[in-house]
Amino acid sequence: MNKFYSYLNDNEKLADMANFCNGLRLFEAKNKFEAVISSISTSNNSIARWTKSIDMLKKKWGLKVSYPSGDFYTFPDVNVINSCFEDSEEEFDYSNGILDINKCNNNLKTCGFGYRSKYIKKASDFFTLEMDLSDISEMNYEEAFETVQMIPGVGPKVADCLLLYGYNFKEAFPSDVWIKRIVSHLFFDNEDISIPKVREFGMEEFGEYAGYVQLYLFHYARKSGLMDKLKK
DNA sequence: AGACAGGGTCGTT
DNA sequence: AACGACCCTGTC
Numbered sequence: 001m002n003k004f005y006s007y008l009n010d011n012e013k014l015a016d017m018a019n020f021c022n023g024l025r026l027f028e029a030k031n032k033f034e035a036v037i038s039s040i041s042t043s044n045n046s047i048a049r050w051t052k053s054i055d056m057l058k059k060k061w062g063l064k065v066s067y068p069s070g071d072f073y074t075f076p077d078v079n080v081i082n083s084c085f086e087d088s089e090e091e092f093d094y095s096n097g098i099l100d101i102n103k104c105n106n107n108l109k110t111c112g113f114g115y116r117s118k119y120i121k122k123a124s125d126f127f128t129l130e131m132d133l134s135d136i137s138e139m140n141y142e143e144a145f146e147t148v149q150m151i152p153g154v155g156p157k158v159a160d161c162l163l164l165y166g167y168n169f170k171e172a173f174p175s176d177v178w179i180k181r182i183v184s185h186l187f188f189d190n191e192d193i194s195i196p197k198v199r200e201f202g203m204e205e206f207g208e209y210a211g212y213v214q215l216y217l218f219h220y221a222r223k224s225g226l227m228d229k230l231k232k
Numbered sequence: 233a234g235a236c237a238g239g240g241t242c243g244t245t
Numbered sequence: 246a247a248c249g250a251c252c253c254t255g256t257c
Contacts, residue, residue, distance in 0.1 A: 044240045049254065114252025119241080155241045176239045195240095218239090 004186045004220055013223070020219050024212060028168040032133035034075040035166030040119050040153040042161065049112060056111040081124040084108065086117045119153025126151055141169050156199065164211040173202030173210040181230045182221045 008014045029035040037057075041050045061080050062073035085091035088104035104110075108117035127133060131151070136144050144167065148159045160174035173179075175198045183201060184193045193201070206213040221227040 040241095042239070044238065044251085046238065046254070049252095050239095109252080112253070114254095115250090116241095116252080153241070157240060161239090174239085178239055 002186050003224075003226075004217070007220060007224055016223065017216070017219070021212070021216065024215060026165065026168055026170065026211065028137075029166045031075055032136070032166060033078055033127065035162055036123060036127075036133065036151060036154070037075075037081070037120055039158045039162040039166065040123060040151075041113055041116050043116065043153065043155070043158050045114075045116070053112045057108075057113075060111065078124050078127050081108075081120065082128060086121045116153060122152035123154075136163075136167055141171050144169065145172075156196070160199070160211075164214075170211045171203060171208050173199055173206065173214050175199040175202060178221075178227075178230075179214060179217065182217050182226065185226065185230065186217075 008017060038050070038054055041053055058073035058075055061076035061084065065072045065074065085104075085107040087107050087109045088101055091104045091107045092101065108120055113120060131147075136147060139147060141163065144163055145156075145159055148154055148162055149156065154162065157174055157176050160172040163169040164172040164174060175183075175195045177195070179202075180193060180195050180198045183198045184190055187201065187205075202210050202214065221230070
């Protein structure tokens, strides 16, 4: 029995895990476009940074809805993103001869998306021209996994996150460098397993709820101190 | 103070 | 199949 499973023999740890799982309720996202753009902006990025970027995007281009408790902004529509600029260079109007870069505010990069701005832009084009996001719901997981990767900025990791969090494909096992380190440590005696292999392993081992187990493994790694150990 | 890596993806060898 | 570039922010 490996460390992950034996960890759960402790009643207190088990109770904590159960509590964690009770809090886990993954639903299908209402707004698929929002799910896609948000997913793209997570790639090679920190949580703090991408959430800030999304908030700013909504504040800039979403519709403001006022409540007594405060203001709220909707996620902008595809064609709204289509009509804004990727960066300040593109946005700048050279024809008036005033080179004030600070006047450029109608672009994605001001939200802090960085190089992901071009993916977001291309992805938006893609939906207006070639792909209908609602079709994904009708596919099986494997087909959806392949299809979704045709979207610019969407590789295997982002695809699985999108399918898990956006479309509620619970069998998706999003595999990134951290889950690779965790899985390598727990199940492969620290052998360096490639990310695609980790994904395969996760899906084989954990089956139809692999997506939940992925979250569960992260929780375990943080709680048990494994995460800190792997960071060294 | 300045280098460096980070919850990947893409384009090029 | 392997490698470097890429925005930008936090960290050493």
